[in-house]
Amino acid sequence: MTTIQHISTGRRVKDRMVQGLVYLAFALAVVPLVSVLWLVISNGLARFDMEFLTHSMRNIGARDAGGGAYHAIIGTLEQVLLASVISVPIGLLTAIYLVEYGNGGRLSRAISFFVDVMTGIPSVVAGLFVLAFWILFLGMPYSGFAGAMALSILMMPTVVRSAEEMLRLVPADLREASYALGVPKWRTIVKVVLPTALTGIITGVMLAVARVAGETAPLLLTVFFTDSINNDPFNGPQMGLPLFVFDQAARPNDTAIDRAWTGALTLILIVMLFNLVARLIAWWRSPARGR
Amino acid sequence: MATKVEVREGGPATGRPAPRRTSSEGLFRWLSTGSGIVLLGIMAAIAVFLVSEAVPALRANKSNFFTELTWDPNGGQVFGIAALAFGTVLSSAIALVIATPVAVGVALFISHYAPRRLAAPLGYLIDLLAAVPSVIYGLWGVAFLVPLLKTPSEWLNSTFGWFPLFAGEGAIGGKTMLAGGIVLAIMILPIIAAISREVFLQAPKMNEEAALALGATRWEMIRMAVLPFGRPGVISAAMLGLGRAMGETIAVALIFPATFGISFQILTPQGNSIAANIANGFGEAGDIGRGALIASGLVLFVITLLVNMAARMIINRRKEFMKAGT
Amino acid sequence: MSKQIQVSGLDAYYGGHKAIEDVSMTIEPRSITAFIGPSGCGKSTFLRTLNRMHEVIPGARVEGKVLLDGEDLYAATVEPVSVRRMIGMVFQRPNPFPTMSIYENVAAGLRLNGRTSKSEMDGVVEESLKGANLWNEVKDRLSKPGAGLSGGQQQRLCIARAIAVKPQVLLMDEPCSALDPISTLAIEDLMAKLKDDFTIVIVTHNMQQAARVSDRTAFFNLAEQGKPGKVIEMDETSRMFTNPSEKATEDYITGRFG
Numbered sequence: 001m002t003t004i005q006h007i008s009t010g011r012r013v014k015d016r017m018v019q020g021l022v023y024l025a026f027a028l029a030v031v032p033l034v035s036v037l038w039l040v041i042s043n044g045l046a047r048f049d050m051e052f053l054t055h056s057m058r059n060i061g062a063r064d065a066g067g068g069a070y071h072a073i074i075g076t077l078e079q080v081l082l083a084s085v086i087s088v089p090i091g092l093l094t095a096i097y098l099v100e101y102g103n104g105g106r107l108s109r110a111i112s113f114f115v116d117v118m119t120g121i122p123s124v125v126a127g128l129f130v131l132a133f134w135i136l137f138l139g140m141p142y143s144g145f146a147g148a149m150a151l152s153i154l155m156m157p158t159v160v161r162s163a164e165e166m167l168r169l170v171p172a173d174l175r176e177a178s179y180a181l182g183v184p185k186w187r188t189i190v191k192v193v194l195p196t197a198l199t200g201i202i203t204g205v206m207l208a209v210a211r212v213a214g215e216t217a218p219l220l221l222t223v224f225f226t227d228s229i230n231n232d233p234f235n236g237p238q239m240g241l242p243l244f245v246f247d248q249a250a251r252p253n254d255t256a257i258d259r260a261w262t263g264a265l266t267l268i269l270i271v272m273l274f275n276l277v278a279r280l281i282a283w284w285r286s287p288a289r290g291r
Numbered sequence: 292m293a294t295k296v297e298v299r300e301g302g303p304a305t306g307r308p309a310p311r312r313t314s315s316e317g318l319f320r321w322l323s324t325g326s327g328i329v330l331l332g333i334m335a336a337i338a339v340f341l342v343s344e345a346v347p348a349l350r351a352n353k354s355n356f357f358t359e360l361t362w363d364p365n366g367g368q369v370f371g372i373a374a375l376a377f378g379t380v381l382s383s384a385i386a387l388v389i390a391t392p393v394a395v396g397v398a399l400f401i402s403h404y405a406p407r408r409l410a411a412p413l414g415y416l417i418d419l420l421a422a423v424p425s426v427i428y429g430l431w432g433v434a435f436l437v438p439l440l441k442t443p444s445e446w447l448n449s450t451f452g453w454f455p456l457f458a459g460e461g462a463i464g465g466k467t468m469l470a471g472g473i474v475l476a477i478m479i480l481p482i483i484a485a486i487s488r489e490v491f492l493q494a495p496k497m498n499e500e501a502a503l504a505l506g507a508t509r510w511e512m513i514r515m516a517v518l519p520f521g522r523p524g525v526i527s528a529a530m531l532g533l534g535r536a537m538g539e540t541i542a543v544a545l546i547f548p549a550t551f552g553i554s555f556q557i558l559t560p561q562g563n564s565i566a567a568n569i570a571n572g573f574g575e576a577g578d579i580g581r582g583a584l585i586a587s588g589l590v591l592f593v594i595t596l597l598v599n600m601a602a603r604m605i606i607n608r609r610k611e612f613m614k615a616g617t
Numbered sequence: 618m619s620k621q622i623q624v625s626g627l628d629a630y631y632g633g634h635k636a637i638e639d640v641s642m643t644i645e646p647r648s649i650t651a652f653i654g655p656s657g658c659g660k661s662t663f664l665r666t667l668n669r670m671h672e673v674i675p676g677a678r679v680e681g682k683v684l685l686d687g688e689d690l691y692a693a694t695v696e697p698v699s700v701r702r703m704i705g706m707v708f709q710r711p712n713p714f715p716t717m718s719i720y721e722n723v724a725a726g727l728r729l730n731g732r733t734s735k736s737e738m739d740g741v742v743e744e745s746l747k748g749a750n751l752w753n754e755v756k757d758r759l760s761k762p763g764a765g766l767s768g769g770q771q772q773r774l775c776i777a778r779a780i781a782v783k784p785q786v787l788l789m790d791e792p793c794s795a796l797d798p799i800s801t802l803a804i805e806d807l808m809a810k811l812k813d814d815f816t817i818v819i820v821t822h823n824m825q826q827a828a829r830v831s832d833r834t835a836f837f838n839l840a841e842q843g844k845p846g847k848v849i850e851m852d853e854t855s856r857m858f859t860n861p862s863e864k865a866t867e868d869y870i871t872g873r874f875g
Contacts, residue, residue, distance in 0.1 A: 004688055004699050007508065008731065015508040022404050025396020026413070029484070032477045033420050036431045043434075093326035101320055102327075111327040113603060114334050120531060120599035121337070121592070122538020123425075124566045128588035129337045132344035136581065153333060160330070186319035214424025217540035220570055242426045246541055246570075249430050264427045275422055407675040497712040501775070503673055505726035505782065506702030515725060519716035 037268070044265025047258045053266075056239075057227035065255040069263050071229040072244035075144055076270070078233040079223070079240055080213050082148030083155055088205055091159030098160070099167040100189055118157040126153040127218030135222070142224035144233030147240060150218035155208045162204020166197040199281050206278035210271050216242035241267045341589040348582025356586065361551050362568060364583035365576060372565070372590050374551045378468070379564040379591070382543065383536035385472025385557060390480045390536075391529045397480070398487035398525075403513060414488065421481035429545030432474040433466075437546070440470055444558045459559035466548045468557035471564075474542050479532035486531065490524030491517055523605050530602035534595045537566070544570035565591045619646040619816045620686040620703075620785040622667060627681030628845070629659070629666050631674065636662045638845035640681075642835060644786075649808060649817045651827035651854065654837030655869065659846025660820045663837070664788050667818065668704035669697040685785065702730070704786040705779035710795045711771035713763035713778070719746075720759040722774055726782035741781055749777035750807050769800020776807065780815070787811065789819040793826065805830050824870060828858050836866045 052068040060067035094111065102108025130150040134140050170193050178188040194201075224237035225247060241263060248260035349356055351368050359371020401414045444464035451457045498516040507515060543564055549571050550561040565587045572584055622644040629637045637659035644650045652660040665671040666679050669690060683690045690700050713722045723742045727733055733741070742759070746752040751773040755766070763774050772792060779787060789808075793801040808817060808830050821827050827834050835851040850863045861867045 004685065004690070004695055004703060007506075007696060007698050007702070010731075011508055011511070011729070015510045018510040018513075019404065022396045022400045025393045026400040026405075026417075028393050029397045029417055029420065029480055032431075033416065033423070035435060036423055036427060039431055039435055040427060090326045090329055093323040094330055097323035097327045101323055107324075107327065111330060113607070114331055116603045117596065117599050118330070118334060120534045120538075120595055120602075122534075122540065122566060122595055124538060124540040124569050125337065125341075125588050125592045125595070128569065128585050128592075129340060131581070132340040132585050133336065136344050136585075137340060153337075156330060156333075184316050186316050189319070210422060214422075214426070216424070216426045217544075217566070217570055220541075221573055242424055242541070245426045245430065246545070249426070249433070249545060260430060264424075264430055267424055268427065271422055271424060275419075495712070495715075497708060497710060498714055500670065500673065500706075500708065501712045501714070501778075502725075504668065504670055504701050504706035504708075505729065505778070506698055507729055508698050511729055515714060519714070 040261060040264045040268055043258070043261035045262075047262035048265055052259070052262050056229045058229070060227070062251070063253050063255065065258075067259060069239075069241060069244050069259070069266060071226065072239040072241040072263065073266065073270075074229065074231060075147075075223065075233075075238040075243075076213060076241040076267075078231075079144050079148045079151060079219070079238070080209055082145060082233055083151035083212060084205065084209060086148065086152035087155035087159055087208070091156045092163050092201065094156075094160045095163035095167055096189060098164050100185070100193070115157045115160045118153075119161070121153065122217075123150075123154055123215045124217035124221070126150045127221035129153065130218070131221045141235070142222060142237050143235060144223050144230070144238035144240075147219045147223035147238065148233065150222050151212040151215060154212050154215060154218065158208035158211065159205055162207065163197070163201045166200035166204065167193060169200065170196045199284070203278045203282040206274050206281065210274035210278065213274060214242055214267060214271050216240075216246050219243045220246070241270065337592065338589075341585055341592060345582055345586035345589050348579045349586055351579050352583070360553065362572065362583070365580040368579060370583045372587055374553055375563055375565045375568050375587060376590065376594075377553045378547070378562055379537050379566070379594075381555070381557070382468055382471045382475060382547075382562065382564055383533055385468060386475035386479055386536040387529060387533050389473060389476035390483055390532060391525075393476075394480050394483035394528070394532070395487055395525060397484040398491055399513065399517075401484075401488050402491035403509070403517065414485075417481050417484050420477065421485075425478065425539060425541045426545070428474050428478055429542035432470060432542060432546045436473060437464075437466055437470050440464055440467070440473075444469065448558050455555050456557050459556040462560055463558050465560040466546055466562070467560055468547075468562040471543045471546045471562055472557065474546060475536040475539055478539055478542065479535045482535060483525075483528045483532040486528035487521065487525045490521040490528075494520040523608075527602040527605040530598055530605070534598040534602065537564075537598070538591060538595050540566035540570050543567045619814060621646050622786060622816065622818075623682075623684040623687075624667075625682045625684075627663070627666060627679065627683065629662050629671055629679050630677065632676035635845040637666075637837075638847055640848050642848060642851055644816060644818060645833070646816045647812055647814075648832040649812050649819060649830050651831035651834045652818070652820045652837060653822075653824060653827050653834060653869070654846070654849075655839075656822075657842070657846075658837040658839050660835075660837040661790050662846070664790055664818060664820050665706075667786070667788055668706055669700045670706060672697065702726075702782060703784055704788060705782065705784035707772070707775050707779055707787065707789045707792045709791045711768055711775050713766075713771050713774050715762070715764045717763060718760045719755050719763045719766070719774060722763045723777050723781050725778060730782070745777040745781040746774075748780050748811070749773045750803060750810070751777055767800070769796050769803055772796060772800065772804060773807065776804075776811075780811070784815070786816040786818065789817065791820050791822060794822060801826070824858075828854060834858070836861075836863070836869060838865055838869070 051066060054070050055068035056071035057067045098108055098112055127150045130146050134146050134149060135142060174192055175188055178192045219240040220243060223240060226237040226239050230236055230238045245260050245263040245267060248256045248263060348364060352370060354369045354371055356371050358373050359369060360374040362370045364370040397417055401410050405413055441464040447457045448459060448463045494517040499512055502512040502515040544567040547562040547567045548560055549563050551563060554561060569584045569588055576584055625641045627640045628635060640663055654660050662671060667683060671677050671679060679691060714725060720742055723745050724738055727741060743752060746755060751770060754770060766774060793804050811817060831854045834854045834857045836849045837846050838849045839846040850861060850866045858870060
């Protein structure tokens with residue numbers, strides 16, 4: 001006599017089927033990633049040469065091969081740097097307000113809510129805003145700086161959220177120990193809380209940078225296009241690497257499409273580099289926490 | 292200890308006379324509060340300046356902005372949001388329908404199926420999907436996905452052509468709503484998966500054990516103790532994904548052929564969206580054209596704002612519910 | 618519908634860590650067996666090996682034999698799911714499904730095993746709630762959420778949920794440790810009633826409780842922290858508490874350690 005009956009076939013089949021579907025879903029999600037990376041690498045390597053990395057598109061005719069994305073790379077780096085310079089202080093201070101001063105009051109809840117909502121602002125809307133405010137309303141020229149402002153709007157909520165999370169991880173004991181020594185609150189924050197959370201905050205900023213470095217739409221509306229090198233982000237149209245890819249991809253010639261792929265490869269490398277640096281900092285920090 | 296603090300406070304350590312405690316404290320507090328207010332101000336400014344720059348173009352519009360299909364602000368001063376808004380909603384809906392089940396599957400895979408040691412790296416792999424820039428998805432869509440979809444689209448059309456979405460005569464496949472929808476689905480999948488994964492991981496272990504102890508299989512346990520618990524989280528994740536899909540610009544700007552009409556045929560070469568139209572139309576836009584694009588952006592802003600706020604409210608209510616529960 | 622459990626040479630592991638070693642015992646049907654011992658001695662772990670809940674924890678595994686009326690629960694052909702269907706469990710903290718009503722909570726286990734007619738289901742729910750001494754308190758609000766009940770009521774709801782599927786054995790892992798004295802008393806009364814129908818195994822920290830409710834008691838202990846837990850002694854409860862044969866048992870019971 002068997003005491004233990006088997007479960008019904010129906011239940012077993014259903015369980016197996018769901019398991020199969022779940023594994024399939026994961027596979028389905030990985031396929032495009034592999035496919036995208038493969039396509040970008042295989043198509044991008046053709047033009048991934050020194051000329052591409054050191055030359056601009058100036059004086060390159062519509063059907064010509066050659067040319068490069070140097071002007072776009074410079075533009076992207078400057079724009080991202082400027083965006084960080086704008087968004088990091090504001091984002092960090094906002095996070096400090098939320099964690100240290102807000103106390104769950106009405107203002108802090110409003111800010112917290114709108115930071116979340118802000119993460120959902122379409123990047124093209126951020127670009128339109130800078131266009132409307134900076135370029136149309138104030139009459140300023142298209143420039144790398146205008147692009148950086150649009151990017152900074154996209155960076156801010158990410159910076160606030162990651163910094164907030166890191167600041168909340170700082171143990172309350174540490175703050176109290178500092179208060180107990182008679183150190184005023186703001187010095188406690190600057191000298192005790194921030195250094196403890198610093199690597200985590202840097203990780204968050206790097207991830208935010210990686211995100212906006214690939215944004216095209218806001219740049220399209222604010223930095224305009226140029227084929228030439230413009231090292232001055234405050235004056236005149238600049239280029240950005242995502243914009244370069246978009247621009248080249250929209251042209252009908254194969255030489256341009258090749259440049260678009262190589263630009264895409266360069267862009268992925270830059271974005272992954274930022275991501276990697278962020279992860280490395282996070283990784284480096286975790287053993288340090290034990291000390 | 293006290294002396295050490297005295298020295299620091301006294302200033303010699305920094306070489307500068309220390310400012311009075313109260314004023315430094317006040318200044319710092321003011322700075323951080325001010326930054327928060329700046330953030331709120333930016334949100335308000337976005338609304339204000341989009342409106343103020345859109346109004347002149349809207350005044351010059353010779354047609355009804357909300358019902359007009361065509362977009363000819365530069366020449367004929369006739370433009371309307373209807374076709375674009377329709378395209379935005381349809382392409383995002385396609386994306387949502389495709390992405391949500393896959394994302395929930397991915398989230399369950401990471402939270403309850405994958406071997407424990409592999410779960411984190413595999414989750415990171417999915418996050419990488421979000422790190423790929425939009426423009427690259429556009430490039431991939433045009434070069435790889437569009438040709439790939441040709442045959443399945445023709446099959447769908449000939450087999451299920453009676454179904455309005457798959458209907459259409461003449462050219463089938465190419466740069467279609469379906470292609471754009473699939474690319475959008477891939478782009479919003481990581482965010483839906485990431486949030487769903489978090490809520491699934493938060494499902495109380497003790498309820499999962501209770502289900503297992505009753506003799507539930509893994510799937511039955513998930514249906515009893517994980518999915519009911521995670522439902523609000525998945526709903527808000529899907530809404531955040533929807534907001535992302537509606538605002539996504541460059542990928543669909545490369546894929547959609549920028550047609551202006553309202554058609555449910557997702558297998559024929561047509562499609563457009565508010566965001567794609569901004570990217571494609573900006574280059575040749577004059578004064579009224581730019582204003583018209585800003586007006587369309589305002590509509591997009593309002594729609595995504597509403598979707599996002601609704602999603603956030605669901606999440607926040609859930610947080611309070613969780614606090615009350617413990 | 619009550620069965621005997623025979624355990625022989627059972628070791629349980631969490632990854633590389635051996636939590637219990639070489640446990641052998643016989644648990645008699647229609648009786649209450651209590652496991653006592655200091656924290657971390659593996660009594661809860663052992664309890665969870667009896668319905669294969671131990672292996673739910675990643676990296677956890679078991680060696681040895683657990684026989685339910687002679688049939689090995691760990692045989693290759695036996696599915697853990699069917700084992701748990703036969704051997705119910707009540708946990709330390711009451712854990713009714715928060716999204717389900719009282720009725721649905723009790724019916725949850727039955728619904729897994731195919732269709733049951735509405736009237737039949739109603740009957741089982743009522744019978745189980747009566748069996749758990751909860752019927753009179755909840756009969757007017759069966760459609761209300763189970764999470765709205767008091768802690769003691771929730772725990773009795775969990776017992777009703779467990780007995781609704783008519784298991785052979787009922788395992789209880791410190792079922793009263795999160796409850797107040799009055800609720801504890803209610804559960805203890807209930808156990809005395811349930812042992813007419815079920816084999817009951819209870820883990821408890823409370824020695825008075827073990828003495829009050831159980832027929833037999835097993836004392837678990839470990840040599841030192843990090844070493845696996847073992848059964849030091851197992852006997853009739855009355856003898857264990859009056860005249861234990863091991864010094865360690867006596868020390869523990871008289872409160873000299875643990």
